[in-house]
Amino acid sequence: MSFLFEQVIFGPIRSRRLGLSLGVNLLPIDAKICSFNCLYCECGFNTTMHEFPFPTREQVAEILETKLKQMVAGGDIPNVITFAGNGEPTLHPQFEEIIDDTIVLRDRFCPTAKVSVLSNSTRIHKPHIFKALNKVDNNILKFDSAIDRTMKLIDQPVGKHINVKWLVEQLRRFDGRLIVQTMFIRGEYNNEAFDNTTDVEVEAWLNAMEQIKPQQIMIYSLDREAPVKNLQKVNVDALNLIAEKARSRGFEVSVAG
Numbered sequence: 001m002s003f004l005f006e007q008v009i010f011g012p013i014r015s016r017r018l019g020l021s022l023g024v025n026l027l028p029i030d031a032k033i034c035s036f037n038c039l040y041c042e043c044g045f046n047t048t049m050h051e052f053p054f055p056t057r058e059q060v061a062e063i064l065e066t067k068l069k070q071m072v073a074g075g076d077i078p079n080v081i082t083f084a085g086n087g088e089p090t091l092h093p094q095f096e097e098i099i100d101d102t103i104v105l106r107d108r109f110c111p112t113a114k115v116s117v118l119s120n121s122t123r124i125h126k127p128h129i130f131k132a133l134n135k136v137d138n139n140i141l142k143f144d145s146a147i148d149r150t151m152k153l154i155d156q157p158v159g160k161h162i163n164v165k166w167l168v169e170q171l172r173r174f175d176g177r178l179i180v181q182t183m184f185i186r187g188e189y190n191n192e193a194f195d196n197t198t199d200v201e202v203e204a205w206l207n208a209m210e211q212i213k214p215q216q217i218m219i220y221s222l223d224r225e226a227p228v229k230n231l232q233k234v235n236v237d238a239l240n241l242i243a244e245k246a247r248s249r250g251f252e253v254s255v256a257g
């Protein structure tokens, strides 16, 4: 069974890594809409819909303001406001304006909180998305494999323009102002096996990281139920080995096992 966020604002959730995190879902509450269709997505496969009832910019600002006022009055100062949710947040037509509003609200109610965006990198070529992501504190961008066949199999991009070369070129444009997030996973889909933890995969991935130069790398494996059955979680020891290789090349790496 997949999991959909039922509200624009969710949480706050307390985690050891992030502290108190308030989530923002800019996607429709009853559908999953994304420019990838990752085999491991905890929200399930994309919903086939033609009309997308995104929350408006005004609704998001109002709900966020109410929630932040409430939290601050109760002494719960969020450590981070995270844009994630039922799909790709940058698909919202007013993504940049919403980021601007969020920064204003953050500065007013909880200036120490960081604004984070979890994006799949497919829309960073759009000037307004690139500009918006440059304004946030944690610009967290997905890069699951440096080998086209694997990336296309695991992430199932919807747009034809997405390939590894394109992704590396676009991610390099941030000049290091980004955090790369990579899901390590093994499995099979439509009789095609994949494993982005092999030596060849990890070497290609490290070479891509050297070109992209992220300020940090976050690696993880399956956490929740996925829409595809034949997927295997990569254990924390294997993730740590990959992390060590990246650290030996000078990267700061966090592992969520």
Ligand code: SF4
Pocket: 034, 035, 036, 037, 038, 040, 041, 042, 043, 085, 086, 087, 088, 119, 120, 142
């Ligand atoms: S990019 Fe994120 S939201 Fe989109 S399909 Fe992949 S895991 Fe799901």
